[in-house]
Amino acid sequence: LIGITVDKALDFPGWYQQILTKGEMLDYYDVSGCYILRPPSYSIWESIQKWFDDKIKAIGVQNAYFPMFVSSRVLEKEKDHVEGFAPEVAWVTRAGSSELEEPIAIRPTSETVMYPYYAKWIQSYRDLPLKLNQWNSVVRWEFKHPQPFLRTREFLWQEGHTAHLTAKDAEEEVLQILDFYAGVYEELLAVPVIKGRKTEKEKFAGGDFTTTCEGYIPQTGRGIQGATSHHLGQNFSKMFNLSVENPLGSDHPKIFAYQNSWGLSTRAIGVMVMIHSDNKGLVVPPRVSQFQSAVIPVGITKKTSDEQRKHIHETARSVESRLKKVGIRAFGDYNDNYTPGWKFSQYELKGIPIRIELGPKDIEKNQVVVVRRNDSKKYIVSFDELELRVPEILEEMQGDLFKKAKELFDTHRVIVNEWKGFVPALNKKNVILAPWCGIMECEEDIKESSAKRDDGEEFEEDDKAPSMGAKSLCIPFDQPVLNEGQKCIRCERTAINYCMFGRSY
Numbered sequence: 001l002i003g004i005t006v007d008k009a010l011d012f013p014g015w016y017q018q019i020l021t022k023g024e025m026l027d028y029y030d031v032s033g034c035y036i037l038r039p040p041s042y043s044i045w046e047s048i049q050k051w052f053d054d055k056i057k058a059i060g061v062q063n064a065y066f067p068m069f070v071s072s073r074v075l076e077k078e079k080d081h082v083e084g085f086a087p088e089v090a091w092v093t094r095a096g097s098s099e100l101e102e103p104i105a106i107r108p109t110s111e112t113v114m115y116p117y118y119a120k121w122i123q124s125y126r127d128l129p130l131k132l133n134q135w136n137s138v139v140r141w142e143f144k145h146p147q148p149f150l151r152t153r154e155f156l157w158q159e160g161h162t163a164h165l166t167a168k169d170a171e172e173e174v175l176q177i178l179d180f181y182a183g184v185y186e187e188l189l190a191v192p193v194i195k196g197r198k199t200e201k202e203k204f205a206g207g208d209f210t211t212t213c214e215g216y217i218p219q220t221g222r223g224i225q226g227a228t229s230h231h232l233g234q235n236f237s238k239m240f241n242l243s244v245e246n247p248l249g250s251d252h253p254k255i256f257a258y259q260n261s262w263g264l265s266t267r268a269i270g271v272m273v274m275i276h277s278d279n280k281g282l283v284v285p286p287r288v289s290q291f292q293s294a295v296i297p298v299g300i301t302k303k304t305s306d307e308q309r310k311h312i313h314e315t316a317r318s319v320e321s322r323l324k325k326v327g328i329r330a331f332g333d334y335n336d337n338y339t340p341g342w343k344f345s346q347y348e349l350k351g352i353p354i355r356i357e358l359g360p361k362d363i364e365k366n367q368v369v370v371v372r373r374n375d376s377k378k379y380i381v382s383f384d385e386l387e388l389r390v391p392e393i394l395e396e397m398q399g400d401l402f403k404k405a406k407e408l409f410d411t412h413r414v415i416v417n418e419w420k421g422f423v424p425a426l427n428k429k430n431v432i433l434a435p436w437c438g439i440m441e442c443e444e445d446i447k448e449s450s451a452k453r454d455d456g457e458e459f460e461e462d463d464k465a466p467s468m469g470a471k472s473l474c475i476p477f478d479q480p481v482l483n484e485g486q487k488c489i490r491c492e493r494t495a496i497n498y499c500m501f502g503r504s505y
């Protein structure tokens with residue numbers, strides 16, 4: 001494995017592909033849009049699963065598993081929201097040489113798979129709330145250019161589906177789950193996110209409202225949707241007749257359940273890689289890294305005596321085992337066929353958070369040298385404080401990764417109140433907080449008008465047009481103060497709130 005040969009700033013897509021393949025996170029597969037998740041990335045997914053699973057179980061969610069196949073009759077039951085997605089649905093039409101009577105869809109999401117059974121299982125209001133989650137994969141036959149982790153035809157995710165007696169209970173849970181999603185990004189992946197509500201145009205059409213965690217990719221200045229938590233209202237319960245008798249008595253009308261659905265996928269891993277990794281390879285935040293530290297003997301030369309070499313190796317192995325005993329995911333590389341320098345670059349490529357160097361001089365001083373992957377900062381740690389200092393160094397690195405990413409997001413999230421400042425701000429890799437009227441036509445106008453050059457001319461075909469216009473990313477819960485009578489950024493109407501706009505994935 002040689003190093004990364006593409007510069008992150010010069011060819012971001014090419015860099016991203018190399019980072020992932022040379023960092024052994026994934027491999028390309030012979031079905032377009034599908035990828036193999038190799039142990040380092042699958043281990044990150046397992047860390048996300050463990051953390052999130054503990055959180056949802058603590059609020060009474062149970063895991064279950066439903067079939068991946070959906071009959072066309074059932075899938076098309078929810079007309080309005082499916083029609084927009086229909087082109088993405090993958091169908092099984094044949095088994096062996098015999099055609100199937102009815103084509104069977106592979107689940108792109110599981111509302112229509114699960115809700116007929118929710119209706120069957122929920123008879124009394126005492127059966128509410130029902131809170132189930134699936135850890136599974138779904139298939140969406142996207143035609144847009146596939147990107148590892150970010151846009152793939154099959155992806156791993158979790159999809160939570162809950163049914164409640166009251167809107168209040170449901171809406172409370174929507175926000176609770178959104179906080180958990182923000183926790184996955186900020187606590188585990190060291191990725192800052194902005195929480196907010198999707199506009200009517202961008203929300204899940206089958207629901208009442210969509211809340212979202214929005215990330216930011218500094219390299220491209222583009223926003224990216226990180227996870228969504230939808231309140232479905234009674235739309236699906238009316239469609240699937242998911243109702244209970246009124247607790248107030250049979251003379252009161254039956255109640256259609258209030259539902260939520262929420263999802264986070266392996267896209268999160270792609271976001272983490274794009275934000276933290278550099279031209280030397282992956283940079284993986286310590287809390288989710290499969291291995292957290294590489295113990296590497298150094299200073300062994302031809303002149304080193306056998307017993308000296310043996311002593312160095314034994315000391316290194318004891319360092320490795322002491323760290324493992326306190327829960328640090330450490331490993332040692334004692335292979336003498338490779339030089340320390342070669343090993344350093346290998347583990348930089350794989351994004352191992354810290355390396356621990358141990359040579360004759362260090363042993364004399366009863367110390368090791370610890371080097372951080374993110375900024376090569378060096379620490380001298382004495383043997384007797386290993387178990388104390390190494391965890392601290394890892395935690396400090398986790399914090400520094402988050403701080404740096406947050407600094408970049410915060411300095412590229414700018415308030416723009418006048419239209420003339422909108423496109424120039426976009427072209428400086430910013431996402432924009434703009435006063436907005438809340439009208440969908442205006443939102444569409446903003447997207448089209450921001451796809452033009454600053455002088456209002458259309459982009460020429462051959463222009464390396466950035467990803468064109470700015471979409472609405474979310475209406476942040478944390479709102480800047482609207483001035484009295486503030487006008488919408490684009491039209492003459494009065495603004496009702498600040499909306500975050502940006503080029504996006």
Ligand SMILES: O=C1CCCN[C@@H]1CCCn1cnc2ccccc2c1=O
Pocket residue numbers: 081082085086088089108109110111140158159160204206228230261262263264
């Ligand atoms: O986001 C989530 C979170 C997890 C559960 N599902 C919701 C909504 C999914 C929206 N969606 C997204 N792509 C689709 C593709 C084909 C058919 C249907 C759909 C579809 O309903």
